[in-house]
Amino acid sequence: MTPKIPLRLAAASALTVLLAAPALAQQTPAHQSPAMQHGQGGMEHSQGSIQHKMPETPASQAYMESMDKMNRDMMASPMTGDADHDFASMMRAHHQSAVDMAKVQLRYGKDPEMRKLAEKIIEDQNREIQQFDRWLERHPPQQAAR
Secondary structure (H helix, E strand, C coil): CCCCCCHHHHHHHHHHHHHHHHHHHHCCCCCCCCCEEEECCEEEEEECCEEEEECCCHHHHHHHHHHHHHHHHHHHCCCCCCHHHHHHHHHHHHHHHHHHHHHHHHHHCCCHHHHHHHHHHHHHHHHHHHHHHHHHHHCCCCCCCC
């Protein structure tokens, strides 16, 4: 015979598990770096509990460095609560990462179509970075509405 669990207790337990799951999934064991782990035959990029096995090539390392730089740059500009300012600030760092990755493609890539796309990305993203910079100069962050 199965013991009866009060409905409130079951609901509270389920809610606790659901609320704790995202936080638990993001925890990284103390022996792991949240950035890169070098393993045999490749490197593992660890983001929370998700790991990606990658070859240790100069291009792969350069792509990872550009993404790590983007994450650092985005974290260096904390959210102000002003949705417009935060968008411009975060997207500027995101676009700079796209430029950096496109430069890696031009350095190591061979495919003519991808090289042409990388050149276009550099041109387009640099133009948009300049637009973000001009907007950010004219618009200091506003007090967030509560």
